[in-house]
Amino acid sequence: MATGPSRSGQRTSLDPPKGDSAPAGPGGGASARAADRGAERVERRRPWLLEFYGSAVGKKYVMAITGILLMAFVFAHTIGNLKLYVGAEAMNFYGEWLRDFGYPALPHSGVLWLLRITLLVSVALHIHASYALTQMNRHARPGKYQSKRDYVAATFAARTMRWTGVIVGLFIVFHLLDLTWGPVNPDFEHGDPYGNTVASFQRVPVSLFYIVANLALGVHLYHGAWSLFQSLGINNRRFNHWRRMFATAFAAFVTLGNVAFPIAVLVGIIR
Ligand code: HEM
Numbered sequence: 001m002a003t004g005p006s007r008s009g010q011r012t013s014l015d016p017p018k019g020d021s022a023p024a025g026p027g028g029g030a031s032a033r034a035a036d037r038g039a040e041r042v043e044r045r046r047p048w049l050l051e052f053y054g055s056a057v058g059k060k061y062v063m064a065i066t067g068i069l070l071m072a073f074v075f076a077h078t079i080g081n082l083k084l085y086v087g088a089e090a091m092n093f094y095g096e097w098l099r100d101f102g103y104p105a106l107p108h109s110g111v112l113w114l115l116r117i118t119l120l121v122s123v124a125l126h127i128h129a130s131y132a133l134t135q136m137n138r139h140a141r142p143g144k145y146q147s148k149r150d151y152v153a154a155t156f157a158a159r160t161m162r163w164t165g166v167i168v169g170l171f172i173v174f175h176l177l178d179l180t181w182g183p184v185n186p187d188f189e190h191g192d193p194y195g196n197t198v199a200s201f202q203r204v205p206v207s208l209f210y211i212v213a214n215l216a217l218g219v220h221l222y223h224g225a226w227s228l229f230q231s232l233g234i235n236n237r238r239f240n241h242w243r244r245m246f247a248t249a250f251a252a253f254v255t256l257g258n259v260a261f262p263i264a265v266l267v268g269i270i271r
Contacts, residue, residue, distance in 0.1 A: 056136055059129040064231035066122040066129070067224050071250065073119055074221070078257040084197060084270050091194035123172075130165070157223035164220035171213035178206070201265035210262045218255030225250045 052058035080098075083091040102111035157164075174184065178200050182188030187199035201207045225247035229235060264270040 053129075056133060059133045059136075060231035062125050062129040063133070064228040066126040067228050069118065069122045070126065071221065071225065073115075074217070074254055075250070078254050081261060082257070084194065084261060085264070088192075088194040091197075092192060095191070095193040123169075127165075127169075130161075134162075155223065157219045158227075160219060161223055164216040167213055167216040168220055171209070171217070174209070197261070198265055198270060201262040201270075204266065207262035207266055211259050214255055214258040217258070218251045221254055222247050222251035 053062060080094055083094050098112055099109045177184040179185065179188075179193065179196050182190075182196070185196055185200050188196050201210070226243055229239070229243050261270070
């Protein structure tokens with residue numbers, strides 16, 4: 001006969017009462033407490049990472065960490081693209097090197113695929129955490145603002161994060177179709193990133209789109225690079241000056257670097 005807790009973890013009616021429990025009354029108090037404990041155990045079984053992600057602080061950490069990974073990519077990508085100024089051979093060799101990197105220890109393009117998967121997961125988590133945080137804020141503050149003061153206090157970059165994020169997302173889809181897969185680039189040739197980039201930027205509307213999208217990316221990066229410290233709990237006012245400098249320098253480098261490529265093609269510096 002079972003005298004202890006059952007295998008499922010739920011106490012049976014034959015379990016001896018624990019010291020902290022009051023005698024079962026007519027209202028079924030003992031069974032209610034048992035049910036509570038059962039629920040507690042179910043909750044406790046959630047992995048701590050998921051538990052952490054369920055909180056606002058956890059989501060902010062995820063936004064900051066995925067943001068840092070995406071910033072690192074965009075920084076490295078801008079530096080890599082500077083090879084456009086060196087010439088076709090250097091740029092195309094660099095593209096090939098990225099595919100060969102890690103070979104033969106890893107399969108051909110293995111490192112590149114690891115990078116792609118990391119980027120994809122980062123983008124998905126970044127978007128999900130930002131959406132979930134917005135929902136949490138809405139539920140925590142059901143009424144509309146009485147005044148617009150909060151908005152006035154926030155910077156332009158902070159207020160437009162959602163829209164600059166959407167523009168960057170659409171840009172990435174177009175960019176992949178343009179320079180990685182090629183269906184929106186009539187002169188696309190596999191293995192010729194230099195020629196593909198030049199052909200793409202010679203179309204004025206495409207160049208304009210790249211410029212607008214990279215300006216939006218710059219605004220997004222500026223606020224992201226500034227607020228990631230806050231999200232990670234590094235928010236001592238003494239560092240605000242350095243945070244502002246870092247956010248400005250980072251956003252300026254990526255934006256000016258990327259905006260310059262289509263302009264350089266349009267004016268014939270890169271051809
Ligand atoms: C004007 C600026 C940019 C230029 C000239 C440029 C150029 C390129 C080129 C040539 C490729 C194809 C590389 C290859 O197949 O070997 C590429 C891929 C890619 N670019 Fe850009 N890019 C620019 C801006 C950006 C920005 C701002 C982002 C992100 C916000 C970005 C994200 C990507 C991604 C995700 C890939 C695919 C990488 C892969 O999976 O192989 N690019 N870019």
